Amino acid sequence: MNLISQALAKDLNLDKALGIFRVLDDQGIPDESLEPKLSKDFLLKIYEYMVRTRILDEWLLKLQRMGKVAIHAPNKGQEATMIGAALALREQDWMFPSYRELGALLVRGMSEEEIIDRAMANADDPLKGSDFAIYGSRDKKIVPAPVPVGNQIPHAVGFALAAKIMGDNIVVLTFFGDGATSRGDFHFGLNFAGLFKPPVVFVIQNNQWAISLPVRKQTAAPTLAVKGVAYGVPSIRVDGNDVLAVYSIAKEAVDKASSGGGPTLIESLTYRLGPHTTADDPKRYRSDEEVKRYEAKDPIPRFRRYLMYRGILNEDLDREIWGRWRDYIETVVRRCLSKPELPEEVIFEDVYSEMPWNLREQLEEFRESLKIMKSLGLKVE
């Protein structure tokens, strides 16, 4: 850990923002001087989170294609970043994610069932069918992602600053994409963080695309991490497909923030293997050849090779893990599919604490028209 500590302790080390920190090479072979000392159980837990995320992500894509989920933002290829970073948080810490962090939600204790209920907007959806598959949970200390790109950045900084003022020992971690670094919110947030040093960890999921816009057309900066240095925030770039690298750096950053050391920016260099969302066709703006090149860098097989190299995983155990989670998640999907739909009337709820007379009137009219439609065999979509 020494090298990493030095990297973050040396306040504004431009080399770390321009270079790339990795523990595993592309084959999954570790650099022993950087390899974190983690127990076998913990390493397998990391792997299982990656497997669960991949299977859940595939299901959400299938459910969207089946017409059961309105929209989904695929996570494929980015599992190491979201899981490595979220695992660094302690129970009391808060997370301000974006819309592409399924694995981080699982790490914080959200279940597959809660996530699928939300995505399907069925009767158990805690957000009652509100727009887009944005997940949050007060219990699990996850703030729902805002739809405008990057708005969570100043929110996270303000929350962390409030905690600092109140003397609460919490760390706030926020995820956002490469595209978000071009928004004002990133710059307001980073400026405040550099100045007031709240306990916040910024994780840029640099998946190299903001829908159809590649990073090279997004900014003239040589890396995204250098932008943090400019604001006085210690910043480091890591290989975002190397879960041990992401975890090690995020853990250092969380430890540092929790002991009064202030913010850190982590640029995690990864790649979105799937479409931006289920409403996108990436073939229109990037080549198959590029995708194939990154498929070879998929973080899951890479970590699997590491676990096998260390003798922690073998073919049988690997099959057992995938089989167990495939079966489990399929059962959950079937259960979610069998749940009733949300009653249409929920669209009138949660705007006012007490419904005003005009809304009540509209609700009554709506009920009447529903009755008529149902009597005609028509369905409200």
Ligand SMILES: Cc1ncc(C[n+]2csc(CCOP(=O)(O)OP(=O)(O)O)c2C)c(N)n1
């Ligand atoms: C302020 C704002 N502008 C545009 C959009 C439309 N939009 C949604 S996601 C997205 C791209 C974001 O890219 P990035 O930050 O790299 O995150 P990624 O989707 O790659 O995870 C855009 C432009 C939006 N939601 N909000």
Ligand SMILES: [Mg+2]
């Ligand atoms: Mg992106």
